[in-house]
Amino acid sequence: METFELNKEFIEEFVLQIDLQKEDELRPVLARLYPADIAEIFDDLNLEQAVYVTSLLDSDKKIEVLAELEPEVRVKFFKGFSKEQIALEFIQHMDSDDAVDVLSVLDTGLASEIISLLPDKPTSLYLTRLLRYPDDTAGGLMGGELIKVNINWNVKECTDEIRKQAEEVSRVYTVYVVDDSDILLGWVSLKKIILAKANTPISEIFDSNILFANVNSSGEEIANKMKKYDLIALPIVDSLKRLLGRVTIDDVVDFIKEEADKDYQMLSGISQSVELKDRVWVLSKARLPWLIIGLFGGVMSSIVIGQFKTELQDNVQLALFMPLIMAMAGNIGVQSSSIMVQGLANNTIKSDGLWGKLGKELMVALINGLVCSALLMAYGLISGNSNDIMTTVSIALLSVILLAAVVGTVVPLLLDRFKIDPALATGPFITTSNDLLGLFLYFVIGNLLL
Amino acid sequence: METFELNKEFIEEFVLQIDLQKEDELRPVLARLYPADIAEIFDDLNLEQAVYVTSLLDSDKKIEVLAELEPEVRVKFFKGFSKEQIALEFIQHMDSDDAVDVLSVLDTGLASEIISLLPDKPTSLYLTRLLRYPDDTAGGLMGGELIKVNINWNVKECTDEIRKQAEEVSRVYTVYVVDDSDILLGWVSLKKIILAKANTPISEIFDSNILFANVNSSGEEIANKMKKYDLIALPIVDSLKRLLGRVTIDDVVDFIKEEADKDYQMLSGISQSVELKDRVWVLSKARLPWLIIGLFGGVMSSIVIGQFKTELQDNVQLALFMPLIMAMAGNIGVQSSSIMVQGLANNTIKSDGLWGKLGKELMVALINGLVCSALLMAYGLISGNSNDIMTTVSIALLSVILLAAVVGTVVPLLLDRFKIDPALATGPFITTSNDLLGLFLYFVIGNLLL
Numbered sequence: 001m002e003t004f005e006l007n008k009e010f011i012e013e014f015v016l017q018i019d020l021q022k023e024d025e026l027r028p029v030l031a032r033l034y035p036a037d038i039a040e041i042f043d044d045l046n047l048e049q050a051v052y053v054t055s056l057l058d059s060d061k062k063i064e065v066l067a068e069l070e071p072e073v074r075v076k077f078f079k080g081f082s083k084e085q086i087a088l089e090f091i092q093h094m095d096s097d098d099a100v101d102v103l104s105v106l107d108t109g110l111a112s113e114i115i116s117l118l119p120d121k122p123t124s125l126y127l128t129r130l131l132r133y134p135d136d137t138a139g140g141l142m143g144g145e146l147i148k149v150n151i152n153w154n155v156k157e158c159t160d161e162i163r164k165q166a167e168e169v170s171r172v173y174t175v176y177v178v179d180d181s182d183i184l185l186g187w188v189s190l191k192k193i194i195l196a197k198a199n200t201p202i203s204e205i206f207d208s209n210i211l212f213a214n215v216n217s218s219g220e221e222i223a224n225k226m227k228k229y230d231l232i233a234l235p236i237v238d239s240l241k242r243l244l245g246r247v248t249i250d251d252v253v254d255f256i257k258e259e260a261d262k263d264y265q266m267l268s269g270i271s272q273s274v275e276l277k278d279r280v281w282v283l284s285k286a287r288l289p290w291l292i293i294g295l296f297g298g299v300m301s302s303i304v305i306g307q308f309k310t311e312l313q314d315n316v317q318l319a320l321f322m323p324l325i326m327a328m329a330g331n332i333g334v335q336s337s338s339i340m341v342q343g344l345a346n347n348t349i350k351s352d353g354l355w356g357k358l359g360k361e362l363m364v365a366l367i368n369g370l371v372c373s374a375l376l377m378a379y380g381l382i383s384g385n386s387n388d389i390m391t392t393v394s395i396a397l398l399s400v401i402l403l404a405a406v407v408g409t410v411v412p413l414l415l416d417r418f419k420i421d422p423a424l425a426t427g428p429f430i431t432t433s434n435d436l437l438g439l440f441l442y443f444v445i446g447n448l449l450l
Numbered sequence: 451m452e453t454f455e456l457n458k459e460f461i462e463e464f465v466l467q468i469d470l471q472k473e474d475e476l477r478p479v480l481a482r483l484y485p486a487d488i489a490e491i492f493d494d495l496n497l498e499q500a501v502y503v504t505s506l507l508d509s510d511k512k513i514e515v516l517a518e519l520e521p522e523v524r525v526k527f528f529k530g531f532s533k534e535q536i537a538l539e540f541i542q543h544m545d546s547d548d549a550v551d552v553l554s555v556l557d558t559g560l561a562s563e564i565i566s567l568l569p570d571k572p573t574s575l576y577l578t579r580l581l582r583y584p585d586d587t588a589g590g591l592m593g594g595e596l597i598k599v600n601i602n603w604n605v606k607e608c609t610d611e612i613r614k615q616a617e618e619v620s621r622v623y624t625v626y627v628v629d630d631s632d633i634l635l636g637w638v639s640l641k642k643i644i645l646a647k648a649n650t651p652i653s654e655i656f657d658s659n660i661l662f663a664n665v666n667s668s669g670e671e672i673a674n675k676m677k678k679y680d681l682i683a684l685p686i687v688d689s690l691k692r693l694l695g696r697v698t699i700d701d702v703v704d705f706i707k708e709e710a711d712k713d714y715q716m717l718s719g720i721s722q723s724v725e726l727k728d729r730v731w732v733l734s735k736a737r738l739p740w741l742i743i744g745l746f747g748g749v750m751s752s753i754v755i756g757q758f759k760t761e762l763q764d765n766v767q768l769a770l771f772m773p774l775i776m777a778m779a780g781n782i783g784v785q786s787s788s789i790m791v792q793g794l795a796n797n798t799i800k801s802d803g804l805w806g807k808l809g810k811e812l813m814v815a816l817i818n819g820l821v822c823s824a825l826l827m828a829y830g831l832i833s834g835n836s837n838d839i840m841t842t843v844s845i846a847l848l849s850v851i852l853l854a855a856v857v858g859t860v861v862p863l864l865l866d867r868f869k870i871d872p873a874l875a876t877g878p879f880i881t882t883s884n885d886l887l888g889l890f891l892y893f894v895i896g897n898l899l900l
Binding site: 034163253270274281284287294327340439 | 644702752810
């Protein structure tokens, strides 16, 4: 089946049919739409329309749509249902990781009330436990829907267990093998189970070679591990190696994408996750903080330059090259800091210590600084600017480049050392402080040499 | 099994044992290491050492290690083997998508020679075909290892087929259902096959509801689709809907990460994919192009400012606020362009056309510009700068912010229209042109008002 293209015309027609309550025409369209598509349409519906569409969906599709909704749309959507309905029509039927995603956007009080309304005690206990893990840890990403079999069983017993759990576990890729105390021993693939005889003991066909992660691992560790070893699912254990749940690759894909988008926006000076379709006010608010930092930096620059007003009046040519110095300081700073931030995130920084990294970065800055200064001197010779000025500017440029590289390298590493997200050091923050430092150095050198 | 930590000490010890050819000690360690880990160690080995380690690996692990190697390490590694060895020991046993990845880093001539040495004709034809698709299309990402069954078969015949193909297809998640002409009709899960009786016809249990993509789709389309619909594998078809292969999520995860890293580096002014561990020279070369653009922009700025030298001498205070104007123009430009680039990449730009997007961006810029100008005026009142200067600077700031927003919005959209990667419009390029335009506008306004 091809997916429908969710263009403006399609959505307008669809909303019209909702308002006219044309059930007979809506049902076949809904049947052909994927949950992710219906969730996308929900962005454009008001509460009443959304509740009506939900009433036309079968139970399975209903919960899949809910799991795909954007968090803010989901909060709005829940206003159309009672706590009992939310518990029994939605949460009860969802995979536990999706249920926790859904519940975690609600107030803690409301979430616990909904959990307490669930008929199945083990499920509500498990959900309460999952809710306690931070979003970006293995515990926050994992769900409990998995097939596990005892090491002492045979293939027949294993197939029976799959049959029993099949209702609850929608996608099965791997069967985990545990001992009597639930300690993870290994895994066996569905392919092997299909190909083995019914009375084969699991202990004969299982593979003890299994990758797992602790429930307190960070989301980044999980993502890096699953990416590196090409895993579809990763079992999560406690400190005694007891099997608690599993993280699936689809959640990790979302996690990787969100983290990348966040870092990208941080680097471009946007302080919270926004999308183009957000309202003008939301977009303005997300961008204003960095602009005010930039403004503050600009005012500070004006004060710094103000200290050198007499020098500037004597040598107005110095003003001509202020933009060059600033731009280069900013560019170098962003390059150094972002390569450091990316290295920290991807775990590709090998352990050669702070001094090793700083030394390397300084070498790179020295090479590039010498090339740029030489080019600038060459330009000076043909441009007719005074030699004194050009020599001063070239020396200042080299110094500023080296300084910017140090700041761009050290700040992210320091933030990381103090457990602050090093991505904060990219973007306007580093540019602004490098502008200031660069200008100051420029005028000090100008003052000394001219 | 826990993974070894690949720290410096471990690797040094390992290399020592290789040089001493301590086979008995190396074999158990290699058996416990995952292919991705061995591939990482290969980064630190010379050719002779790498060839020796390879000789200790069994055939399966050998090819998995090769598939995990960094492209440049792989090219080096192949120098230790004859064409026949490469074809028969490695390529022959690899999944076709991995084989193509491996072959695509070699010279076209060498790759075809190796393919022609493969004993199995259909495989060499398929590889030749795959090699023709660009890397970042569905064809470039797909592989041929999949289980397909005929719609007219029953579960027993299907299980026999899985048994027959199990050797070749290492991971099976989905069984594709085709008709006699190989046209894709649907799929059936392994879970259903396990739970169904042997004589059940496939036509009764298969699901015709299947997502697929055309072989010419872009990598981005594939990634967005698999991410949106939480897919583990996506079947790829030709224009007649004949099944050609499948893309698996692990390749898409790598693709998403690489694209995100590329965009991040583009935004931070690094022109090719580099990592911290690369050599100083490689790092310098990757960063120099943008610095030279920045240098060129700085020189252009000096020429622009040079035109206003007399105004500057009369009003030296104008110089104090040049950095502020430049910084704000740069920040706004980067914000606007990166949000546009991200919207284009994630496909979240709805079809409200160029004018709609520009209007919205201008509204955001107007709000933020008014706030920043007001703050600057307020600073002016308490700072003791002349009112004339502060009014001029504030008006110039507002104009520059609006201009920067227009440039930041229009340039990525134009590049996208002309099928150029819009990410090119982020980073130093947009900052540099906004610096220039902003300064020019600043002096023109200063000239008019003072």
